[in-house]
Amino acid sequence: MSRTHTSDDRAARIRDALDVDGYTVVENLKGQRHAIELLQDVGRFVPQYGGTVEHEVVYRPGNDDRAYSQSRNTIRAHTEAPGWSPSPRHLALYCHRQARCGGGRTDLLDLHVLCAHLTDEEHELMMRGTIAFPGPDADVGGTGPVTVPMISYDGERPVLRFSYNLLTAADYDAALDARPPVAQLPLGQAGMDLAHRVGELFERHRVQVLIPDGALLVWDNQRMLHARSEYADEARHLTRYWIAA
Numbered sequence: 001m002s003r004t005h006t007s008d009d010r011a012a013r014i015r016d017a018l019d020v021d022g023y024t025v026v027e028n029l030k031g032q033r034h035a036i037e038l039l040q041d042v043g044r045f046v047p048q049y050g051g052t053v054e055h056e057v058v059y060r061p062g063n064d065d066r067a068y069s070q071s072r073n074t075i076r077a078h079t080e081a082p083g084w085s086p087s088p089r090h091l092a093l094y095c096h097r098q099a100r101c102g103g104g105r106t107d108l109l110d111l112h113v114l115c116a117h118l119t120d121e122e123h124e125l126m127m128r129g130t131i132a133f134p135g136p137d138a139d140v141g142g143t144g145p146v147t148v149p150m151i152s153y154d155g156e157r158p159v160l161r162f163s164y165n166l167l168t169a170a171d172y173d174a175a176l177d178a179r180p181p182v183a184q185l186p187l188g189q190a191g192m193d194l195a196h197r198v199g200e201l202f203e204r205h206r207v208q209v210l211i212p213d214g215a216l217l218v219w220d221n222q223r224m225l226h227a228r229s230e231y232a233d234e235a236r237h238l239t240r241y242w243i244a245a
């Protein structure tokens with residue numbers, strides 16, 4: 001008798017892939033509702049910056065001078081919401097329509113790969129250099145900044161927090177021409193140098209994912225850096241979810 005894959009089977013396979021690889025692309029879905037049902041078996045949806053559990057990643061005019069999800073600009077390596085406590089364990093992007101121009105990739109890099117290439121000094125800065133990561137506003141349940149090193153621990157498990165923009169421009173969604181004085185940066189020149197180095201390693205070792213239409217990308221946000229390449233096609237449309245473990 002042939003075995004029928006239930007939703008529980010698929011959710012279990014997603015959880016296994018997240019444990020092993022840190023990310024997975026889920027295809028052959030029956031639409032966004034199906035993606036939501038699978039994600040509900042992975043964890044609990046949590047409200048995002050605007051207080052809603054869904055954030056539409058689409059181009060909105062007026063954001064062209066910022067590295068922001070609703071611009072078409074490149075967004076450099078980061079983890080999502082590092083100033084939340086805890087930061088979202090998993091992130092997911094459901095793709096309604098991918099950019100047809102070849103841009104708009106979601107790039108990922110595993111912390112284990114990153115650490116294998118950092119020098120001892122760079123690793124030490126990530127383990128010991130404490131940063132006050134700006135947190136959510138009080139009206140969405142905010143508790144102020146989270147002051148931790150970029151690599152902290154939940155028991156034995158490392159928890160990564162990182163923002164290229166915060167280290168180089170003192171702002172998560174930095175203006176493209178932002179050049180604040182080095183003294184205003186969270187870790188000064190050392191943090192700026194580390195960001196550039198992580199950026200180089202990210203570009204060299206990243207996994208590049210162009211999420212197909214109708215598919216879902218899920219990754220462990222406490223383990224994987226992510227970034228977005230610039231794109232031109234204004235019809236690109238994804239929905240983003242934050243998921244607590």
Ligand SMILES: [Fe+2]
Nearest residue numbers: 078079080226
């Ligand atoms: Fe992001």
